[in-house]
Amino acid sequence: MSLELRQLRYFVAVAEELNFSAAARHLYVSQQALSRVIQQLERELGVKLFERTTRAVGLTAAGEAMLVWSRRSVAAADEAVNAARRADVGDVRALRLDLSAASLLAPAMVLRRLQLDHPGMPIELVENGVPRGLEALQDGRLDALLGLATHCPATLEADLIRQEPVLIGMGSHHELAQLDSVPVSRLAEFDLLLPSDIAAIEWVEFVVFFCAQAGVRPRRWPAATHGSAAAADVLRGGDCLTPTVAWADPPADLVFRPLVEPVPIYAWSIMTAPAAEERPGLEAFKRSILALSEEEGWLPPLA
Structure with missing residues (x-):
């Protein structure tokens, strides 16, 4: 039987967190994808690695036994890669x-x-x-x-x-933050925070396109930003909105709602x-x- 290193990494993450949601966040994968990998691993091994209830996740005896060696295997694989890189004196471009x-x-x-x-x-x-x-x-x-x-x-x-469906981001103080979803037509009422044409013309054109589908000609916020940190600062203090896709670690004081009518897809x-x-x-x-x-x-x- 040949196990994938990724399966072992996923197993170790769940075993250490004892929480599928927390392990998925750590790995930057969805909980559903993580669960599928663990279920596949259990099928291939023919043993149950975790006891799952609606309230808790625990390791079985087989899981406890496997964790020790899985940690060693993951660490050994990482060290093998590092050793190869240290030994390689050639000019390997990243x-x-x-x-x-x-x-x-x-x-x-x-x-x-x-x-x-x-x-x-x-x-x-x-x-x-x-x-x-x-x-x-x-x-x-x-x-x-x-x-x-x-x-x-x-x-x-x-x-x-x-x-990926497009979201609209805003400060938690914004009036549209009370909605579960935001029709694209509502974007006509507010300035949109967008990157500059030089930095991201393809995104600006995309926003103009889906706004036009709803009969909206977008108004641009007077300044342009690039990157979520700069955008977050503007959204906190202004009444503008920013079209975006999902952020990896969205700030708690910002609100993101799906756009609808139509649903723009990035x-x-x-x-x-x-x-x-x-x-x-x-x-x-x-x-x-x-x-x-x-x-x-x-x-x-x-x-």
Whole structure:
């Protein structure tokens, strides 16, 4: 029997937290995906590792026995990778990735999955945005770009990995915070906090597009921001709104509501240059992220 390192990492996380929700947050995966991996592991082993009730999670005797060796296996795998890196005196270039804002949930999950599947893989992360990222892909300064591929030229490749409903973010004081969901038509009443066209023209065009579907011409907040920390500061003190996708660690004093009528869907894609396909680690990266997409159900099933 061949167990995956990821299965052992997930098992150790649940065993240490004794809480599936807390372990899922630590791993940046959904609770459903984590539960599926643990159930698959139990089926493959033919033993029950956890006793589950509506109030508590506990290790079985088999789980207790497995935890000791699983911790050792995970630690040994990490040390093996580190030893190989220390022994490698060659000039190995890091995989250069632009995963959009690391504060967003989808990029955070992508990065966490890459770290779990390939611990020790040399990675260089940048956050330059899609317009500059596409230029970097074309001239070989970047290996992979995560984001909206509406501006991706035919000379580059784009693999769709997630379709995510758009949210509207605001300070908890905002009048729309009392709603369970916000019709897009209500956006006509408030200024929208958006990034600059230079930093994220593809996102600005996307917002203009779904607003137009509801007959809305969006009004822009006088200043532009880039990144969730800067946006959060503006939302706390202003009456503006910001269209966004889910944040990895949203502040407690901000409120996020789904947009409806229509429901805008943001399409995350991994963009790469054909010439970069030979880069060490790139194919492994793409396989890991496509597997994550399938496990999390990020794409609707094909008709």
